[in-house]
Amino acid sequence: MSTDVSTTSMDQSEEGLNREDEQEMERRRLKLPEDGYEWKKYGQKFIKNIGKFRSYFKCQRENCMAKKRAEWSSRSDGELGEIRIVYDGVHSHDQHSSSASNSQETSASSSNANQYNLLTQVLGGDHQSTSTPRPPHA
DNA sequence: CCAATTTGACCAACC
DNA sequence: CGGTTGGTCAAATTG
Numbered sequence: 001m002s003t004d005v006s007t008t009s010m011d012q013s014e015e016g017l018n019r020e021d022e023q024e025m026e027r028r029r030l031k032l033p034e035d036g037y038e039w040k041k042y043g044q045k046f047i048k049n050i051g052k053f054r055s056y057f058k059c060q061r062e063n064c065m066a067k068k069r070a071e072w073s074s075r076s077d078g079e080l081g082e083i084r085i086v087y088d089g090v091h092s093h094d095q096h097s098s099s100a101s102n103s104q105e106t107s108a109s110s111s112n113a114n115q116y117n118l119l120t121q122v123l124g125g126d127h128q129s130t131s132t133p134r135p136p137h138a
Numbered sequence: 139c140c141a142a143t144t145t146g147a148c149c150a151a152c153c
Numbered sequence: 154c155g156g157t158t159g160g161t162c163a164a165a166t167t168g
Contacts, residue, residue: 023144041143043161056160069160144166152158 032070033085036095039068047071059091066091 039057047054052071059066066089073082 044144045159047159049158054159058161140168142166142168145164147161147163149161150159153156 032083035068035085035087037064037066037068037091046074059089061093064091064093065089 038060040060041055042058043056045054045056046052050071052073054069054071057068057070059068066087069086069088071084071086
């Protein structure tokens, strides 16, 4: 399969056309809130239950078992990138610095300040999820 | 070249 | 038992 094969030229114009563009565009539209930690994306899946995309981030640290997941509506056009960030895990190293979000926890954080605190935190513009149970209702 | 990032596949848990 | 969803890892690709 090599031998040159001139036929390999470009005949493929079927797909692979707006894949990068769309992805790039989507990426551009989304704005991930910086928490002050470094994350590494390790997966992305479409959650049918909510009809939204979910991205999985893991703390870059080795001893940091903290994980972050971001979910956002799939459709990009129409504007509005509502991103829901959910933190999971327990940090243990210093922050990377940078405007976290608030509370620098200057007080005597030590002890167990961020042991079980960043659990299920929701950022972004919450519309009416005051207490949406989540039942697609039938 | 390296690192980062992406997509797919695989696995586990749950109903 | 099977199907399904969610979640994670690995490989491939791009910059």
